[in-house]
Amino acid sequence: MPTRRNVFLFYKPTMELEEKITPLKALAKEHNFHIVNDYRQANIIVSIGGDGAFLQALRKTEFQEDCLYLGINTGDHLGFYTDFSINDINAITEAMKNEQVEVRKNPTIMVSVNDEKPFYCFNECSIRSNVIRTFVIDVFIDDMYFETFRGDGLVVSTPTGSTAYNKSLGGAIVDPRLKGIQLTEIASLNNNEFRTLGAPLILSGESTLTLKVVQDGNDYPIIGADNEALSIRHCHDIKIQLAEKQIKMLKLKDNSFFQRVQKTFL
Known part of the structure; x- marks a missing residue:
């Protein structure tokens, strides 16, 4: 990391x-790091806040592939993307000195609405109805019609x-080392007349998922890109696939994905 000296704080x-x-900031200066005001000049982007702040940092800095992202929590409770606390700056120094950190690559998904310019998501893309009525979506996998979904999203x-x-x-927890995307239903409608798979579906990293919104007055859906709602009118179809873009994160070696799952949920 000797050449990666420009740091942007989000x-x-x-x-x-x-x-x-x-x-x-004083610690950064002491170790010859330079704080920059423009993320486009940075080699390292540091998010200060919780996991939500980290997701916002990715979006506001446009998912920089050639940067290292580091998450620092503002409290003592650490998250999935924050391995350090702002209350214990010395822990960051010790981790660097003792080579307790490593770079991990995390996948993103690429989303295109109505064949317009795509955007990226780190956690998920969600599509939900903005009115209190059944949302109808035709689901295609690699251009093959799969099912007609009816439900909340x-x-x-x-x-x-x-x-x-x-x-x-109720979706499955997936090892990030596997390349794929997961489709999960929100309150699907299943009865003698209407039927969906009714279970999470994991697709390979080569698959393209297309969601065609049935135009029955529900063509102004709420589209969520991670923790941000996008304002898109007249949504006809959404294409989603695993992107080639990967996010490089600076993480503690002794805090793997499944260690974080264990600490968080068990």
Whole structure:
């Protein structure tokens, strides 16, 4: 890491947080790192906050593939993407000195709405009805018609994001080392007349998922890109696939994906 010296700090400024960040800036200067004000000049992007702040940092910095991302929590409770606490700056120094950190690559999904310019998601892309009525979506896998979904919506997640919204819907937790995407239903309607798979579906990394919104007055859906809602009108179809873009994260060696799952859920 000797040449990766430009650091961009992403956080929501408050008086209390600024006081806590001052020692971090001093530490960076002491070790010859340079704080920059433009993320496009950075080699390292540091998110200060919780997991939600980390997701916002990715989106606001446009998912930089050639940068290292580091998550620092503002409290003592660490998350899936934050291995360090702002209250224990020395732990960051010790981890660097003792080579306790490693770079891990995490997958993203690429989403295109109405064949327009694609955007990326780190955890998941969700599509939900914005009115209180059944949402109807025709589901295609690699251009093959698969089913007609009726319910509140659908979530497509990465393996990394399988522990987030996907898990709360009963989806499977997927090892991030596997290349694939997962489709999970939100309150599907299943009876003698209407039928969906009714279970999470894991697709290979080579598959393309196409969701065609049936235009019955529900063509203004809420599309979620991780923890941000997108304003898109007249949504006809959504194409989702595993992207070639991968996010490089600086993580503790002794805090693997399944160790975090164990600490969080067991």
